[in-house]
Amino acid sequence: xxxxxxxxxxxxxxxxxxxxxxxxxxxxxxxxxxxxxxxxxxxxxxxxxxxxxxxxxxxxxxxxxxxxxxxxxxxxxxxxxxxxxxxxxxxxxxxxxxxxxxxxxxxxxxxxxxxxxxxxxxxxxxxxxxxxxxxxxxxxxxxxxxxxxxxxxxxxxxxxxxxxxxxxxxxxxxxxxxxxxxxxxxxxxxxxxxxxxxxxxxxxx
Numbered sequence: 001x002x003x004x005x006x007x008x009x010x011x012x013x014x015x016x017x018x019x020x021x022x023x024x025x026x027x028x029x030x031x032x033x034x035x036x037x038x039x040x041x042x043x044x045x046x047x048x049x050x051x052x053x054x055x056x057x058x059x060x061x062x063x064x065x066x067x068x069x070x071x072x073x074x075x076x077x078x079x080x081x082x083x084x085x086x087x088x089x090x091x092x093x094x095x096x097x098x099x100x101x102x103x104x105x106x107x108x109x110x111x112x113x114x115x116x117x118x119x120x121x122x123x124x125x126x127x128x129x130x131x132x133x134x135x136x137x138x139x140x141x142x143x144x145x146x147x148x149x150x151x152x153x154x155x156x157x158x159x160x161x162x163x164x165x166x167x168x169x170x171x172x173x174x175x176x177x178x179x180x181x182x183x184x185x186x187x188x189x190x191x192x193x194x195x196x197x198x199x200x201x202x203x204x205x
Contacts (some may be wrong), residue, residue: 020057023156025200027052027070033192035168048074048089052198058099064109067094079121087121107146114139130172138162152204160196
């Protein structure tokens with residue numbers, strides 16, 4: 001993950017020498033995951049919202065590349081006994097592709113993206129302390145549309161659909177009473193899908 005962050009940071013810094021388009025808005029990540037644990041019910045679903053930022057560059061030949069990051073709040077009922085619990089969602093990624101519509105008023109682009117997605121939950125109740133971390137690598141398509149009201153300012157909407165795989169680590173302590181405690185500290189192979197719609201404002205550099 002550190003190598004991916006370094007590569008994306010270098011690409012982002014390089015954008016200062018290019019004309020491009022900045023997107024800033026909100027995103028609504030939805031994860032549908034399968035955790036390879038010993039449990040009979042090993043589904044791990046979560047959904048949330050947050051802020052998202054990306055830089056998109058379209059060349060004269062319509063070849064397109066982009067880098068971006070997002071952070072937000074996520075919630076799941078699969079942490080403790082079907083109760084909704086909140087956590088942190090973080091995403092960083094980039095992609096290459098093509099822009100099919102590219103005129104002064106609008107753009108329509110399709111990119112193949114790769115990235116890293118992290119979810120973190122920490123729960124403390126009377127009889128349980130749990131920390132659950134999911135680290136995912138993903139790849140898949142993203143389509144994005146921009147409409148400009150002026151030469152510079154506009155709005156955008158995007159939708160990414162990604163296949164993901166990685167690990168989920170669990171550190172859970174349960175107090176059974178009478179001085180008895182049960183601890184679970186393990187990591188499990190995880191795979192599934194991430195759906196990532198987003199919308200916001202755009203600014204052409």
